[in-house]
Every structure is written in structure tokens, then in C-alpha cells.
Amino acid sequence: GLDAKGLREIPNVGRSIAEKVVAYLSTGHVPDIEARRAAVPAGVRALTAIPGLGPRKAHVLYEELGVSSVEQLEEAIREERLRDLKGFGEQSERNILHGISVLRNADGRILLGAATDVAEQIVAEMERIPG
Numbered sequence: 001g002l003d004a005k006g007l008r009e010i011p012n013v014g015r016s017i018a019e020k021v022v023a024y025l026s027t028g029h030v031p032d033i034e035a036r037r038a039a040v041p042a043g044v045r046a047l048t049a050i051p052g053l054g055p056r057k058a059h060v061l062y063e064e065l066g067v068s069s070v071e072q073l074e075e076a077i078r079e080e081r082l083r084d085l086k087g088f089g090e091q092s093e094r095n096i097l098h099g100i101s102v103l104r105n106a107d108g109r110i111l112l113g114a115a116t117d118v119a120e121q122i123v124a125e126m127e128r129i130p131g
Helices: 004-008 015-027 031-039 042-047 055-065 070-078 090-104 112-127
Strands: none
Touching: 004 015, 015 031, 042 055, 042 070, 055 070, 070 090
16 A cells, blocks of 8 residues: 655655645545535635635635625625735625636536536545445
């Protein structure tokens, strides 16, 4: 089997990454990542489903404006509160509104990024099945 020592022989893989990979392969979980994920409100994670809005900017919106839902984000944009934040502007407001529209019009379909994440999890689980 693959162990932390073997993983560390791979270029650019240090102790920390090796330990996380071993934990994931043996349990299907990485405690550090799950702890960080738990510290982020579910609403903020939901914001990252909006095309063009990544985790970093979603976190800024939560920290600076208290935004933790798509509805609160829309309201903040209508009130033009994003444009004064570092890293945001009027164009950001337009892009995010467009992203919200795309998300709502997905009509039950799943966005490519989310589908890819799910597919990778399924493949990882299938690879663990013997035979």
C-alpha cells in the first residue's frame, strides 16, 4: 500500500500533504479540511455555487457585509454595497447578478464544476472497491 513515506518521495509532497492523503485513502476524510469546512457557514458555501463567485470572494462578502445567502447577496447588490469592497466593483455586481441568473435558470441541472467534484468523489469510491 501507499504510505506517508512513499508519498514523500513524490516531488513537492511534504509531510503535511502526505499525512492528508493517507488519512483520505484510509478513512475517506481529511479532518483538517472538514474542520475548516465546518467553520464556514453553509450559506457562504452555497454562494460559491454562483458562477464567477469563488470561496475567497464569498468569504469576503460574509465577513464584510454579513452576506450568507443568495437572497442577501442580491439585496446587497441592489443597494450597491459590493462596489466599495476591495476586489469588487460595479462590474463585479453585474457579473454576480448574471451568475445568480445562470444559477436560477439551470433548471435542476448541475453546473460543470459541481458535477466534476461529484464525479471525482464517485470515481475515488469506485477505485476502493476490490476487483
